[in-house]
Amino acid sequence: MKKATNYIVIIIFQVFIFAALILFLKAESLFFSIGILVVIAAALFFLRREKRLYEVLNTSFTGSSRRISVTSFIILIVLLPFFFLKSGYILHVLTFALIYIIAALGLNFQIGSCGMVNFAQSTFFGIGAYTSALLSTRFDLSFWVCLPLAIIITGVLGLALGWPSLKTKSFYLSLVSIAFCYIAFLLVHNMRWTGGPDGVPGILKPKIFGFSLARAIRIGGIVLPGNLTYYFFALAFVALALIIARRFHNSWMGLSWNALREDEIASKCYGINLTVNKLLAFIFGSIYAGVAGVLYAHFVGFVSPENMTFHVGLLMVSMVILGGMDNNFGVMLGAALLVIIPEKFRAFQDYRLLFYGLIMILMLLFRPQGLIPFKVRKYEWKRVKENE
Amino acid sequence: MARHHLHYSKKPKGGVHLESIFLLQLKNGIMLGCQYSLIAIGFSLFFGVLNVVVFCHGNIASIFLFVSSALLALAIGIGTKLPQLSNIFIVIIIFGTICITGLIGVMIERSIIRPFRKSPGLMTLLITASAGIVIEQVLKNFFPQGSNPQMFPLELGTTQYKLGTFTIFGNEIFIIIVTSLLFLFTFLFIKKTRIGSHIEAISQDFEAAAMLGINVNRGIAITFFLGASLAAVSGFMHGIYYNVFRFDMGGMAGIKGFSASVVGGLGSIFGAIMGGFLMGFVETFAAAYIPGASPYRDVFSFIVVLIFLVFRPSGILGQIVPEKV
Numbered sequence: 001m002k003k004a005t006n007y008i009v010i011i012i013f014q015v016f017i018f019a020a021l022i023l024f025l026k027a028e029s030l031f032f033s034i035g036i037l038v039v040i041a042a043a044l045f046f047l048r049r050e051k052r053l054y055e056v057l058n059t060s061f062t063g064s065s066r067r068i069s070v071t072s073f074i075i076l077i078v079l080l081p082f083f084f085l086k087s088g089y090i091l092h093v094l095t096f097a098l099i100y101i102i103a104a105l106g107l108n109f110q111i112g113s114c115g116m117v118n119f120a121q122s123t124f125f126g127i128g129a130y131t132s133a134l135l136s137t138r139f140d141l142s143f144w145v146c147l148p149l150a151i152i153i154t155g156v157l158g159l160a161l162g163w164p165s166l167k168t169k170s171f172y173l174s175l176v177s178i179a180f181c182y183i184a185f186l187l188v189h190n191m192r193w194t195g196g197p198d199g200v201p202g203i204l205k206p207k208i209f210g211f212s213l214a215r216a217i218r219i220g221g222i223v224l225p226g227n228l229t230y231y232f233f234a235l236a237f238v239a240l241a242l243i244i245a246r247r248f249h250n251s252w253m254g255l256s257w258n259a260l261r262e263d264e265i266a267s268k269c270y271g272i273n274l275t276v277n278k279l280l281a282f283i284f285g286s287i288y289a290g291v292a293g294v295l296y297a298h299f300v301g302f303v304s305p306e307n308m309t310f311h312v313g314l315l316m317v318s319m320v321i322l323g324g325m326d327n328n329f330g331v332m333l334g335a336a337l338l339v340i341i342p343e344k345f346r347a348f349q350d351y352r353l354l355f356y357g358l359i360m361i362l363m364l365l366f367r368p369q370g371l372i373p374f375k376v377r378k379y380e381w382k383r384v385k386e387n388e
Numbered sequence: 389m390a391r392h393h394l395h396y397s398k399k400p401k402g403g404v405h406l407e408s409i410f411l412l413q414l415k416n417g418i419m420l421g422c423q424y425s426l427i428a429i430g431f432s433l434f435f436g437v438l439n440v441v442v443f444c445h446g447n448i449a450s451i452f453l454f455v456s457s458a459l460l461a462l463a464i465g466i467g468t469k470l471p472q473l474s475n476i477f478i479v480i481i482i483f484g485t486i487c488i489t490g491l492i493g494v495m496i497e498r499s500i501i502r503p504f505r506k507s508p509g510l511m512t513l514l515i516t517a518s519a520g521i522v523i524e525q526v527l528k529n530f531f532p533q534g535s536n537p538q539m540f541p542l543e544l545g546t547t548q549y550k551l552g553t554f555t556i557f558g559n560e561i562f563i564i565i566v567t568s569l570l571f572l573f574t575f576l577f578i579k580k581t582r583i584g585s586h587i588e589a590i591s592q593d594f595e596a597a598a599m600l601g602i603n604v605n606r607g608i609a610i611t612f613f614l615g616a617s618l619a620a621v622s623g624f625m626h627g628i629y630y631n632v633f634r635f636d637m638g639g640m641a642g643i644k645g646f647s648a649s650v651v652g653g654l655g656s657i658f659g660a661i662m663g664g665f666l667m668g669f670v671e672t673f674a675a676a677y678i679p680g681a682s683p684y685r686d687v688f689s690f691i692v693v694l695i696f697l698v699f700r701p702s703g704i705l706g707q708i709v710p711e712k713v
Contacts, residue, residue: 117510164698170509171441175650176697178643179690190683310639314517321514354525360518364511365503 003065009053010060010069016043018076022083024344025090033344061329062375081231091227097339098234099295102241104319104335105328106288109245109281111317112326112374113254115261116281117170119313120161120177123184124154124286126308128293130188133200133303143206143298150294151287158286162279169264181310189305199304203297205230234295238332241288245328248284255377257281258326311353318360324370333371408553413676417669419560419629422567425664426622427645428652429574430615432660435649436591437611440501440512444520446642448489448496448616449623453540453633454527456485456624460541478542486620493616494609520639528635537634540627559628570621571661574614578657587611591655619645640686647693653706662704666692 020040027033047054060069084090107121131153132146141149161180165173188194205214205226213233217224248254256277259267268274297303306312315338323334338359342352363370427446434442463477500519504511528534547558578584586607589597598604622641627633644667652663667689674681674688681688696703 115508115510117513164694168697168701171513171654172650172697172701174441174510174513175646176694179647179693179697182643183687183690183694186684186687310643311521314521317514318518350529351525353521354529357518357521357525361500361515361522364515364518365500368507368511 006056006065007068009056010065011072013057013060014069014072014076018080021340022080025084025093025340027344030345030347037341077235078232081228085222085225085228088225088227091225091231093340093343095227095231095234095299096343097336098231098238099292099299100316100319100339101238101332101335102295103289103292103316104323104331105241105245106285106292107316107320108326108328108331109248109257109285109288111320112324112331113249113257113261114278114281116165116278117174117317118161118165118177118282118285119174119310119317120181120184121285121289121316122308122310122312123181124158124289125293125296125312125316126188126303126305127157127184128154128290129297129303129307130194130200130293131290132294133203133297134194136203136298137200143294147291147294150290154286154290154293155283158283159279161286162282165282166275166278177313178310181308181313185305185308185310188308195304197305199302199306200297201302203301203303205301206233206298208233230299234299237291237295241291242328242332245288249326249328253277253280258377315356318356321360321370322363324372324374326374327370327372330370330372330374337371409676411554413672414669415554415556415560417672418665419563419625419668420671421665421668422563423622423625423629423641423664424644424648424667425661426567426570426618426625427641428648428660428664429571429657430619431646431649432652432655432657433587433611433615436655437587437594437608438501438505438512440504440509441516441646442496442501442615443513443516443642443646444496444523444638445516445615445619446640446645447520447523447638448493448619449626449641450527450633450635450638451492451523452485452489452620452623453627454531454534454538454635455488456482457538457540457627457633458531459485464541482624486617486624489620489623490613490617493612493619496616497608497612520642524635524638531635534635537632540631540633542628543631544628563625563629566621567625570618574618574657577614583607583610644689647689649703651693651696651703653703656703656705659703659705666704 017040020036024033024036027036047057056065060066081091081094084094103121103125106124107118110116110118110121128150131150132143135141135146135149136143161177164176168176189197194200205212207213213229214226215229216226217229256267256272259270259272260274260277264274293307296307319335319338320331321334322338323332324330338356342355345352345355348355427449430445430448431441434440434445459481460478463481496516496519500515501512504515544559544562549556549558549561576584578587586597586602587610589600589602590604590607590611594604597607622645623633626637626641645664648663648667649660650663651666652659652661670689670692671685675685678688
């Protein structure tokens with residue numbers, strides 16, 4: 001009986017959040033969208049005070065009601081784009097959010113799990129995008145050939161950034177990543193074969209079994225636009241990325257990452273191979289960014305050096321900080337918020353970076369652990385459950 | 389990125405001796421080095437007292453440029469009516485703005501760095517990086533025509549001095565003299581005055597200094613005032629040397645200054661000066677002597693930074709500190 005009420009509470013909460021999100025995206029006037037944000041904030045504030053409800057919702061993705069909450073969440077996220085069939089723009093924004101979620105999940109390996117602040121995630125995003133863009137426009141290679149090639153290239157370059165990072169720590173490591181970011185940006189910006197400041201236009205959308213994702217699908221009288229199919233395409237990648245990231249987090253590797261974040265010397269004494277673990281964090285993080293870049297290039301059809309500036313790297317770092325370091329769901333929430341909310345306030349386009357900066361400052365001052373903070377691992381509980 | 393580096397337009401055209409090209413590049417390198425090392429000293433001072441990297445330090449220089457150029461434009465407007473007063477006005481305005489910028493540095497420490505005194509240094513790096521973005525965007529959006537390149541209203545020392553084929557301008561001599569005086573001043577201030585010894589005590593051991601009755605917060609505030617006003621002077625140098633500045637120059641200046649202080653050895657003032665000049669020389673000589681390298685000159689300086697970080701992370705003058713458990 002108690003379980004059933006828990007399920008209902010969780011489902012109602014999720015439906016409420018999604019309804020608010022849909023209304024927020026559909027809202028025409030600025031006041032209305034701000035009002036919705038205020039309503040959500042107020043609702044969350046009151047939930048905080050209701051101890052029992054808060055406990056149910058807080059453990060919904062980890063506790064006993066995990067299966068039902070994940071299922072309802074998946075159903076809602078699949079249903080979400082069907083509310084915007086007429087508006088290609090909002091589908092565009094939602095797909096952007098999915099793409100940035102992948103990059104932020106990758107950055108979380110380094111910042112969240114290992115505590116290495118890397119500002120060069122945008123570089124790998126850009127390198128992935130450029131690899132795919134150049135290969136597909138110059139050599140007519142298909143998406144499915146570009147993707148593994150981009151993965152290999154970003155992985156190798158991730159290793160190239162990881163190697164100097166092994167010898168450095170904290171500020172020095174961040175400076176290495178900043179220098180790397182600027183070097184890559186300047187090279188891409190100035191070399192001729194990358195298209196220079198003009199970028200690479202004319203990248204086609206991928207095909208699955210000869211069916212182009214750019215085409216709209218007609219079922220009866222309903223037209224499903226091309227952006228919708230790409231949303232699901234990106235969603236599949238996000239699901240894969242999340243599953244892999246969770247497996248990493250729950251594996252020995254994730255545990256070693258956390259250990260070396262807390263204390264390098266102590267973890268070394270316990271026999272953790274710092275070299276291998278740090279390099280793996282860099283390689284996998286860069287591959288995530290590279291995949292996100294490939295998806296971006298084929299979605300937008302145009303890549304320019306603006307995609308790999310230091311500012312974009314800082315934006316990705318702020319996604320991880322805002323959401324919550326070392327918490328995959330938090331990072332996804334942070335990325336989604338930082339993509340969707342500023343797009344809604346397009347009228348204040350000039351103030352977008354100001355907004356990011358202020359959010360970062362306020363978050364770091366008042367909630368440095370992020371929106372959904374990292375939870376302490378509980379191994380005891382799992383063993384008990386298996387014995388039951 | 390630094391498209392307004394006008395000194396490349398001062399490059400001599402054919403028929404000039406190799407030596408004089410070398411001298412010219414040396415001069416350009418010194419000019420850049422003066423600007424970088426003034427910012428790098430700030431990084432080193434802040435790292436010394438608090439073990440933090442204040443990433444918005446370069447943006448402080450651009451605050452100075454924006455505020456002072458607005459005030460100067462106003463003063464020069466008044467000065468046309470009162471010509472005998474205008475020079476005093478200008479000097480007062482420059483000094484006043486340097487003090488204001490120093491106070492902004494103190495404010496930044498109070499508001500966003502002090503809450504993180506006990507947390508890991510990376511938090512400070514992140515929050516000051518965001519503060520840098522906020523400063524940059526405020527300058528861009530809330531200053532009239534802030535997103536356009538701005539002209540610095542003060543023209544200083546346009547007279548040329550010739551030594552054979554080598555030409556030097558009045559403003560360049562001014563920059564060299566003022567920078568060396570400031571190096572001397574900073575050095576004497578830290579080594580010879582009472583407050584300077586307090587600052588050194590704080591940077592050696594924060595808690596022990598507090599126990600010995602040193603007013604730690606005052607020492608830190610003075611350090612931030614000094615560092616920020618040195619950054620302001622660096623901005624002033626930029627203004628009178630290039631006469632053009634942009635809202636986004638601060639980010640690059642900060643990264644260059646940070647790199648310079650790391651190359652020289654974080655925490656050491658003399659190291660910061662050497663690092664700044666090294667960065668300036670690498671940039672100008674790479675652009676001048678490596679064919680086709682002009683657009684990539686920042687790449688060379690960042691490669692130098694990477695090499696230093698990998699092979700000598702303690703910098704030129706830093707000592708290798710064994711890690712304590």
